[in-house]
Amino acid sequence: LDSVKSLFYKEYGEPADVLHITTQAINQPENNQVSVKWLLAPVNPADINTIQGKYPSKPPLPAIPGNEGVGEVIAIGSNVKNLTVGDRVIPNGTNLGTWRTHANYNSDELMKIPKNVGAIEASMLNVNPCTAYRMLKDFVSLTPGDTVIQNGGNSAVGQMVIQLCKTWNYKSVSVVRDRPNIQELKDHLTKLGADEILTEDEIRKTQIFKSKKLPSPKLALNCICGQNALDCLRQLAHGGIMVTYGGMSREPITVPTSALIFKDITLKGFWMTAWTKANMNSKERVNMFTELGTLFQQKKLKAPPHKLIPFCQFQEAVINALNIDGRTGVKY
Numbered sequence: 001l002d003s004v005k006s007l008f009y010k011e012y013g014e015p016a017d018v019l020h021i022t023t024q025a026i027n028q029p030e031n032n033q034v035s036v037k038w039l040l041a042p043v044n045p046a047d048i049n050t051i052q053g054k055y056p057s058k059p060p061l062p063a064i065p066g067n068e069g070v071g072e073v074i075a076i077g078s079n080v081k082n083l084t085v086g087d088r089v090i091p092n093g094t095n096l097g098t099w100r101t102h103a104n105y106n107s108d109e110l111m112k113i114p115k116n117v118g119a120i121e122a123s124m125l126n127v128n129p130c131t132a133y134r135m136l137k138d139f140v141s142l143t144p145g146d147t148v149i150q151n152g153g154n155s156a157v158g159q160m161v162i163q164l165c166k167t168w169n170y171k172s173v174s175v176v177r178d179r180p181n182i183q184e185l186k187d188h189l190t191k192l193g194a195d196e197i198l199t200e201d202e203i204r205k206t207q208i209f210k211s212k213k214l215p216s217p218k219l220a221l222n223c224i225c226g227q228n229a230l231d232c233l234r235q236l237a238h239g240g241i242m243v244t245y246g247g248m249s250r251e252p253i254t255v256p257t258s259a260l261i262f263k264d265i266t267l268k269g270f271w272m273t274a275w276t277k278a279n280m281n282s283k284e285r286v287n288m289f290t291e292l293g294t295l296f297q298q299k300k301l302k303a304p305p306h307k308l309i310p311f312c313q314f315q316e317a318v319i320n321a322l323n324i325d326g327r328t329g330v331k332y
């Protein structure tokens with residue numbers, strides 16, 4: 001192969017300024033190596049932050065961006081046993097540099113994914129569905145009928161939370177930002193299985209928990225912080241836990257003293273990357289991918305709305321991601 005296209009950056013900065021296309025050749029895969037043709041890769045907020053140099057996991061420079069994607073195996077080395085040509089694969093680790101057309105990897109850096117999981121769903125399986133899955137499983141022992149409250153309800157993670165809650169029979173309350181077409185967004189999230197969708201204004205005044213329409217939430221998932229997180233935290237049941245996994249508002253969280261003392265509220269954080277590193281070969285990880293794969297096949301989980309953008313128009317993809325108006329994917 002001699003015309004492999006790749007994005008790369010030599011210095012940290014705004015993606016539209018620092019990303020360039022380069023053309024390279026790749027060799028035939030040797031021993032445990034596998035050649036992959038990347039088919040699709042999403043643009044996640046963490047990809048943007050990594051290129052800006054603002055993310056904790058910093059690949060050495062110059063770097064090839066892209067942490068997620070779905071690819072096809074096009075050649076294998078002589079010692080490869082677990083993959084064959086034609087298999088669909090996703091990364092089995094972080095920062096594989098998926099924003100390129102082809103690359104060679106060690107076979108253990110890749111995970112085979114059944115072809116009846118759609119390519120779009122497979123391309124974004126590693127980060128957002130897994131994050132939603134772990135946060136619903138690992139912090140509070142939820143039982144059917146329990147309520148989960150979250151902000152960023154229309155984020156990619158938020159939409160996975162709504163769908164998993166529906167599947168596992170938990171009630172979900174999602175807080176979203178107000179917008180002119182709010183009813184459209186509420187209809188979309190209701191169709192996914194949301195029980196209540198409230199704007200930032202509405203959560204402040206809501207009576208749904210006081211009136212016992214829904215039980216007070218035992219778990220709050222927070223990717224916004226600032227006032228929004230405080231308003232969600234105020235709705236938690238006694239002994240409830242708030243898990244913070246993002247900070248989209250770029251504001252800190254303020255916690256009322258009384259919430260800690262009299263309501264015994266706990267604040268925790270979650271980082272998928274750290275969980276994956278600590279659980280790389282665990283049974284829980286295998287079970288999670290099997291269960292998520294099945295839910296995608298059964299269409300109980302659907303990818304969030306997205307736009308496919310060809311590789312050569314990568315500038316549009318990264319600018320779209322910064323404006324965050326629907327999810328973006330880069331198509332090769």
Ligand code: NDP
Pocket residue numbers: 044045046127128131152153154155156157158176177223224228244245246247248249250270271272273324327
């Ligand atoms: P998306 O790009 O899909 O969604 C971003 C969300 O943030 C939208 O709901 C958007 O609302 C909202 N938002 C942005 N700015 C603000 C603001 N100032 N106030 C209120 N809401 C705001 O993101 P993802 O689902 O991919 O990721 C969501 C967050 O979760 C990110 O911070 C990401 O880094 C983090 N994350 C963390 C992981 C971890 O392991 N800790 C793993 C995966 C994601 P609107 O539609 O109104 O613009």
